[in-house]
Every structure is written in structure tokens, then in C-alpha cells.
Amino acid sequence: MAYRMNEVPASSVLAAALRWCQRGAVPIPVRFREKVPVGEAWQKQRFTAADVPAVFNSTPLNIGILWGEPSGNLIDVDLDWPEACDVASSLLPATATYGRASSRRSHWLYRCSRCRDRQMVGAG
Numbered sequence: 001m002a003y004r005m006n007e008v009p010a011s012s013v014l015a016a017a018l019r020w021c022q023r024g025a026v027p028i029p030v031r032f033r034e035k036v037p038v039g040e041a042w043q044k045q046r047f048t049a050a051d052v053p054a055v056f057n058s059t060p061l062n063i064g065i066l067w068g069e070p071s072g073n074l075i076d077v078d079l080d081w082p083e084a085c086d087v088a089s090s091l092l093p094a095t096a097t098y099g100r101a102s103s104r105r106s107h108w109l110y111r112c113s114r115c116r117d118r119q120m121v122g123a124g
Contacts, residue, residue: 017056017063021049023096023109025071029055030062037064046070077108 017027028045029038038061039045045066047055056063067075077092079085085106092108099106 013061013063014053014056017047017052018049020063020065021047021052023074025074026066027052027056028064028066030064032060032062034062035064073111073113075110075112077110079103079106079108 020027026046028042028047030036031038042064043066065071065074065076077088079088082103085103088105088108093110096109097105097107098109
């Protein structure tokens with residue numbers, strides 16, 4: 001069954017949050033159609049699969065992930081440009097991927113125990 005974005009049932013967000021927990025990731029609630037985490041001190045939240053049903057309940061939400069140490073050093077290589085997606089399989093080791101319907105393999109997941117917390121934004 002296909003849903004429009006504003007009709008996505010909370011249960012599917014709940015199911016997705018539980019799947020992230022199964023991968024060892026720490027999901028956090030994010031405001032619907034935004035990239036703003038819900039709640040104070042969201043960087044310190046550590047929700048487990050047991051917490052997810054209460055956290056991702058009836059309010060429309062997005063899912064964010066606390067990458068790095070909170071999620072067992074799981075990192076997301078975010079390929080924002082179509083050209084990066086085109087060459088990724090030639091340059092990056094095979095791994096689990098995900099993405100939106102328009103770019104299904106735009107995020108590549110790795111465990112990186114020697115990585116430092118760092119965010120790269122744009123070039124220039």
C-alpha cells in the first residue's frame with residue numbers, strides 16, 4: 001500500500017526505528033519534515049528497542065540516528081551528489097546501503113572504530 005508523506009502511519013516509523021535498533025544504531029525522534037531533533041539534550045539520548053514504542057508513538061516523526069560511538073561506531077557515508085552515487089560502488093567497500101525512493105543507495109553504512117567525531121559540510 002502506498003502512502004503520501006503526511007499519511008505514513010506511526011507504526012511504519014516505529015518499525016523503521018526498531019530496524020535501526022537491530023542494526024545497533026541509536027534512533028532519535030526528529031520533527032516531521034524537518035531535520036530538528038525532538039527534546040532537550042538530544043545528543044545524550046540513548047533509546048533502545050524497549051524505548052522505541054513509547055518514543056515513536058502517534059505523532060508524525062522522522063527518524064534520526066546518533067552516529068559514531070553511541071551506535072557502536074556506525075557511520076553513514078552520505079552521498080549527496082548523483083555523481084558520487086554513480087561511482088560509489090567503484091570506490092567504497094561493499095556494505096549495507098539505504099536512501100530515499102529517488103536515490104536508494106545514497107547512504108552507505110560502515111563500522112569505523114578508529115574514526116573521530118567530525119562532520120564535513122560542503123567543499124570550499
